[in-house]
Amino acid sequence: MTSETSTDLLDDVFRLLLDAGASDLHWSDGGSLHLRVNGFLELAEVPESVSRISFDELTTHLIGRDNFATFVERREYDGARTVLGGSRVRINVFFKRGRIAWAVRLLPSEFFPMESLGLDLDICARICELKQGLVLVTGATGSGKTTTLASLLHHINRHRREHIFTIEDPIEYVHESRECMVSQREVGVDTASFHEALRSVLREDPDIVLLGEMRDRISMDAALTLSETGHLTFATLHTSGAVDTISRIISAFDSMEQGQIRERLATNLKVVITQQLVPWTNREGRSLCAEIMVSTKAIRAMIRDGKERQMLSAIETSSDEGMTTMNKSLADLVKRRLITQKEAGLYSPDRDSLKRHFEVPQLMRSV
The missing domain is CATH 3.30.450.90 (Beta-Lactamase)
Incomplete structure (x- = not known):
């Protein structure tokens, strides 16, 4: 043939x-x-x-x-x-x-504009303006993590004059150099291994680095080092929320190192976006639902002190900082009649908490 x-x-x-x-x-x-x-x-x-x-x-x-x-x-x-x-x-x-x-x-054959991702546009803009720090996009396989990161990098590529450097396995979205210079390295094609590429990345003079998935202690340490040395660093994890993300990173290190890792993470972590794609009831489309955690003084203190279990409460009460919970995002889809309350429960990390979004306040019931 x-x-x-x-x-x-x-x-x-x-x-x-x-x-x-x-x-x-x-x-x-x-x-x-x-x-x-x-x-x-x-x-x-x-x-x-x-x-x-x-x-x-x-x-x-x-x-x-x-x-x-x-x-x-x-x-x-x-x-x-x-x-x-x-x-x-x-x-x-x-x-x-x-x-x-x-x-x-x-x-997708074209990059999604940030406006169409389904994420808070102000948060996306703030991420793209960061000069240094670690931004994590997390979620299950097929939740759109790669698409979100590609959209953010595409925006940076059109509005900044810096060096975007990626290590990917494989390259999924091809970025042509626009205002930025873009260097994309594919594991197995342009470098022998992910870890070999990590060892040489600082010698390639990057400003913005996409590491792809942080699979192990070595890649997590590299992401923190890149952030500490003045680079804006993007990476992904298969985690279900900010609390799980912090715990996963800390637990990858030996107990003797964990105090130092908490300090490094508190100093350098800027945003954690956890997302999932939720099918509509009519099966004609899907919407992105997300939990967004932004680094604030309170969040940094929780990371340092090992009190990440308190983060969810901080996220719930910090909408003015651009934060939101997964349940709030799911409840919004229900209110828009794209999914039912029962369907929202299938994707909720905490169904009891989700129910509170649909309860009629006591004052309203008495009217």
Whole structure:
């Protein structure tokens, strides 16, 4: 089969993804093809043209012959590529029950303007004006963390004259240099490993650094060091809120180090955004819900003193600082009639607290 023919067949597959308005495609050798549309999986029909060739051959063209040989040896592959003349997808290829399977995520072809993210615009603007510090965007896989960070970096790229430096695995959004100079390094392509790239980043003269996911103690320490040395540093974590985020970072270090880490974190952490994408009741869309914690004198004291469990109360009472809780964000969707109260409860970190957003005050009941 020629490369041109294989490309045409891959295009038939990816066209399904785009035409359905899906975010993800799941397919395995001998299995059904599913698309995730607005958060829900739907069965899709495999194009007849594709069903005539082997899944191994199609996968080889998807990730490249050299990568396929490595994939067979390691049993895993992560990457990204451009398809259909401009759309970009993130690709994970793996084995399940001895057969090859794909998980493909469509990345938006354009950067989301900050106004359309669903986050407080003033907070986003304040983040983009920071000269130094650590900004964390957290949440589960598929919660839009990468999209949020790409939007913030895109805004900075258009309004500042500095050096944006990223370490990504893989590169998902491609940033062309605008007002900023942008250097994007992909693990496995531009650097041997994430940790090797971390060791050399300060020698590359960055102003703004995107580290991607902080996976371990080494990457967490690097993020703090970058922030301490005058860089604006962005990173992600798979955590469910600011309290969980602080606890996760502290617990990654030995007990003898934790006091120092608390001090470093209190000094350098600027914002924690925890987000999730919540499907509407009518399944016609999704909205971003977020908890936002901003570093204030009170928050910094809680981090230093090991009282992060008190943070949620501080977040609830600090809306004037731009903070908000996940429950407040969910309650707003209910009030806009995009989701039901029951559906909000499925995404709430604290259902009892959520219920209070819908209680009629005693004074109102007596009128």
